[in-house]
Amino acid sequence: MKYIHKLSELPNELSFGGKAEALDKLMKNGMPVPNGYAIAAEAFENGTLCADAETELAELIKNLPTKYKYAVRSSAVGEDGTEDSFAGAYDTVLDVAADMISDAVKKVAYSARNARSDVYAQSRGAERGSIGVVIQRFISPQFAGVLFTADPMTAGTGFMSGSYVHGVGEALVSGEKCDGSFRINAVKYSYEGPKELEGYAKQLYNKAKKAVRIFGCPQDIEWAIEGGRLYILQSRPITTLFRNDRDRFLINDSLCGDFLLSKTNVGEIFLRPVSPATYGLICKITDFLGIPLISNVCGQLYCNISGVCSVIASFGIKKEKAFSMVSEIAGGIPDSSDIPLFPYDKKILLKKFKNIIFNSSPKKKGGKLKGDIPNEINRIGMDIVEEIHHISSPQALYDFWDERCTPYMTSALSGIVTGLSVKPLLSTRKKLEKVCGAELADRLLSCRANDGAPESLGMLLALEDVINGRLSKSEYTARYGHRHTDEMELSMPYPYEDPDFPDNVIKEYKESGADVMMMKASCEKRSREAEEEFLQKYPKKAAWLRKLLNKYSAAVCGRESIRSSALRLFCVIREYLLKAGELTNLGNDIFMLYIDEARALLSGKSCVPDKLEERKKNYARQLEMPNFPSIIRGRFVPEEYSSNDTLPDGTDVICGSAGSCGIAEGYARVLACADEADTIENGEILVVPAANIGWVRVFPKISALVTDVGAPLSHAVIVARELGIPAAVSCDNASRVLKTGDKIRVDGSSGKVYILKE
16 A cells, blocks of 8 residues: 555545645645645554555655755644644644654654643544644745634634744744734735735735635635745634534524624515525525525524625625615615625626526426426426325435436526516615605505506415306415415425315405405505606606506516415425435434435435434424524624513604505504414504515405514515505514504504504
């Protein structure tokens, strides 16, 4: 066996330790690492080289150029890892002449048994691994230092920070001295620090960014400059940073970086903590899109506003403009100055977008989408679900994923992205407000005659057709049986799985005594009156208004239709996992696995993960946690969170954001989930943490809507506007401050909720 190999040519069959394997990976990716060799850990027996390795080392030393000096460093298995670094625990020998390398190797190998490594291992609860050794050309530097690509305390990646010394860097690493410190803006390059290092800073910045891409996490980099050339001596993960534990399902993205997170839209879709299966699927979708869109905080999902703005800013758009572009959808978030950005390589998005365009014409086997994309997604998805029901073997189900599911999901996502019109949703309200003010703009954006109805309202309007015999119950179930409060949580059953679904919905609707068509007609009348008022004031803008509102209405309806169709993806995945649970005898525990794990189990190449029981316990704990804040900035520790259930003394007004115009007065009905919806009395004001499409079925009974989380373009708020129901959204703690039976007044135009005295 050959034990000594050249860096950049290390074989996978041997263990060379963390440092050597990191240097090998850097060199293979074209990074400027000093040339050298690595001795495998298998070459050592009780800290001594075996005979064959001794012979190899002697031969290597004989062929090394004597004009250079060399550095001999430890590379233990487990050293420079993601959890433990063992930094300084083992010996390093520098400035070694070629004929002294053998002695230096022995010294470094022997240090695996020293007291320092024992103390470190015990303090970290880590296990010491066997040791390998790296031999490299010694760099005699002008400057040497360290660079952190993220803040070791906050995990923020907006700035890189470093320090350096003149000469060899060991004095800096050991803490003996520091000749200077510096900081680099990682979002839009700029340098702050001593002038003498400025000429090398841009080069160091570029190499550090590349190291992060190579290893996929923030790095602690040792570097040196010799003869005007930059060398990377070492790159390892910053071990002080929190890392998500997917095996145990302990995920808290707020501890992994400095982000601004918002529950708006995302928190309205996922009203409960997500299961491992759902989280894994969301990760696959965001990876497909190439946008760091979703963050997970102990099961509760957030929109990563920092991520979205960072993507936009990577195209040269100013931070304030990026914030403005997302604020209409995000709603209720702090001023743009509070949004931390991080470096994002726009090439990632461009590459992903090319793949999306390319995949919009998928393999014929996957079901080609053409024409009416939403209807095609529905049709093909329902066909695939029916095929899944007839699969009878684990291997057949495993193969079915690649044959049918993956092509379908890829083509559906491509069709959704390319068919989605976002610009009118982001700009229309602001354009109208500049001309006629917020109140009239809000009334104009309600539905208008002949504009049709968004998909989210269709499930109510279609009930009239079922009752009057124009639509069968089976057709109603096929159209709307996938819509409910937890429609994107894979572990929760869809309404279509319940044979009594249509009868239950019809019964509830009849008992409400409401006439949805009349409510919609009344709202359309108010909208026409708003148009007439606008045209009286601004008669020259008639064509402009009609064009603007038509585009907006089409965008709203298109977004709602595509959202409904996108849920077919989740139906397909749920049905696939249900069948996998049946064929593997895991039952509903299958939802505690990630998709790839479930498939590996089907293939027979893997067994149930060791940490499954821990995952189940952690997920159960997450389900018991309270709703976290609507906005999170920076590190959030659930155990330290205390919800605010009161208003300041002397205050009787809850301030939120405008959702749907109008004023309503009545008694509050405060509910935590849609399972309690049957307690709502006609005319009450519904107060909930968040409202999604699952709540729409009770809208005919309520006089107004108040939510802790929400925005003007939230799906439920759009329906409220269609029916003329006043809504105040993004009210933060309304569902905790208010109690059922409180008399309140909701002003949907201002977003304020007034607590009234009897």
